[in-house]
Amino acid sequence: MTQPGARYTDRVVVVTGGGNGLGLAYARGFAAEGASVVVADIDGATARDGAAAIMAAGGRALAAEVDVADEASVAAMVRDAESAFGGIDVLVNNAGLHLGRYNECSTLPVADWRRIFDVNVLGAVLCARECRVSMAGRGGVILNQASVAAWSNAAGAYGATKLALTSVTMSLATEFAPDGIRVIAIAPGAFMSEAVQAGLLPEQREIVLAGQLTRDLGVPDDLVPMVLFLCSHEARFANAATYTYDAGFTKRI
Numbered sequence: 001m002t003q004p005g006a007r008y009t010d011r012v013v014v015v016t017g018g019g020n021g022l023g024l025a026y027a028r029g030f031a032a033e034g035a036s037v038v039v040a041d042i043d044g045a046t047a048r049d050g051a052a053a054i055m056a057a058g059g060r061a062l063a064a065e066v067d068v069a070d071e072a073s074v075a076a077m078v079r080d081a082e083s084a085f086g087g088i089d090v091l092v093n094n095a096g097l098h099l100g101r102y103n104e105c106s107t108l109p110v111a112d113w114r115r116i117f118d119v120n121v122l123g124a125v126l127c128a129r130e131c132r133v134s135m136a137g138r139g140g141v142i143l144n145q146a147s148v149a150a151w152s153n154a155a156g157a158y159g160a161t162k163l164a165l166t167s168v169t170m171s172l173a174t175e176f177a178p179d180g181i182r183v184i185a186i187a188p189g190a191f192m193s194e195a196v197q198a199g200l201l202p203e204q205r206e207i208v209l210a211g212q213l214t215r216d217l218g219v220p221d222d223l224v225p226m227v228l229f230l231c232s233h234e235a236r237f238a239n240a241a242t243y244t245y246d247a248g249f250t251k252r253i
Contacts, residue, residue, distance in 0.1 A: 007232045009034035012085040014077070016068050016127060017095030019046030021193035022145070024053075025220035026092055029228050031059030036085045040064040040077050042095070060085075068095045068123030071130075078130045088134040090231045093124040094145045102158040113157050120161035121168060128172050128183070136179035141231045144169050144185040148246045162187070166242045173240035182239045184230055189246025191218040213248030 013030040017023040019041035031037045031054045039054065041047035044065035051063035062084045066077040081088055097116045101108065128142050135142075149155035150163035166185055173183035190208040209217060226245050229235055244250055 007033050007228065007234070008090075011035045011089040012038070012081065012087055013090040013092065013231075014038040014040055014064075014081055014088055014127075014131065015092045015094055016040045016066065016123070017042075017145075018092075019043055019050040022188075022191065022220045022223060023092070023094040024050045025193075025224050026094060026227055027061070028054060028057070028059075029221075029224035030090070030231075031057070031061060033228060035090070036060040036062075038062045038064050038077070038081045038085075038088075040066045040068075040095070042067050066095075068093075068127055069118040071126055074123075074126045074130045077127075078134060082134055087138060088131050089138050089140055091127060091131045091135070091140075091142045092145070092227070092231070093127055093142065095123055096120045096145060096161075097158070099149075099155075099158055103154065103156040105156040105160075108157050116157050116161055117164070120158075121164045124165060125168060125172070128176070132176060132179065132181065135181050138180075139233065139236075140176075140179070140181040142172065142176070142181060142183045143227065143231055144183070146185040146187040146242050148187050148189050148244060148250050150187060150242075151250055169242060170240045177239075182236070184238050184240070185242040186223075186227060186230060187242050187244045187246070187250075188223055189218070189244075189249045191220055191223055193220050208249065211249050212246070213251070216247070218247070 013035040015027045018027045018039040027037045039047050039050040047063040051061035054061035064077045067073040146165045147162040149159040169185040
């Protein structure tokens with residue numbers, strides 16, 4: 001069995017939305033296990049800060065400014081990753097718009113509906129499509145960031161995008177299988193990233209905490225071991241599925 005700490009040596013990992021929150025936690029986790037990491041974020045300064053933090057800790061990283069909903073921007077990110085590191089082995093589609101006003105459904109303006117689907121769903125498809133050629137034959141893995149909000153009756157447009165992403169995961173897994181690429185998704189509960197804390201109302205926080213079997217609220221670093229496992233060769237039979245990681249919350253609602 002591959003020893004922890006060396007699973008990603010000579011592997012190249014792209015993390016979108018990697019400049020802060022869950023994305024930065026993932027990027028640091030991959031780098032700590034030997035990966036060369038592309039820290040991709042719509043905010044170029046945030047991406048550069050994240051990459052700099054990884055390199056300061058002795059890791060290898062590249063900052064990439066990218067709008068995942070823009071085809072040309074995604075293509076440029078992939079070219080930069082290939083130029084810097086020679087190819088791509090793992091893509092983590094973490095970039096996304098979060099809760100807040102996107103909890104609305106019938107009252108949400110159409111422009112906002114289109115924007116959140118462009119980023120949360122189409123963005124994942126565009127990144128997967130652009131990375132496919134680079135990942136083919138390398139035992140590649142694509143991990144989509146879903147959410148337990150997919151099965152909530154109070155998550156509005158945000159929840160709808162995350163449910164759509166679980167379907168996209170199955171479709172991409174089927175299409176990419178001939179290239180030896182696995183496609184999976186993880187559906188976290190309420191891990192206290194900056195984005196979740198900003199969008200979670202105090203009463204919602206209490207509902208989540210009361211509904212979990214593990215009576216504690218997780219932080220981004222609590223998700224990292226699960227993500228590292230799912231993207232590793234140790235999880236090679238994990239494919240086309242969405243894995244909940246939510247302290248038992250969805251088993252009680």
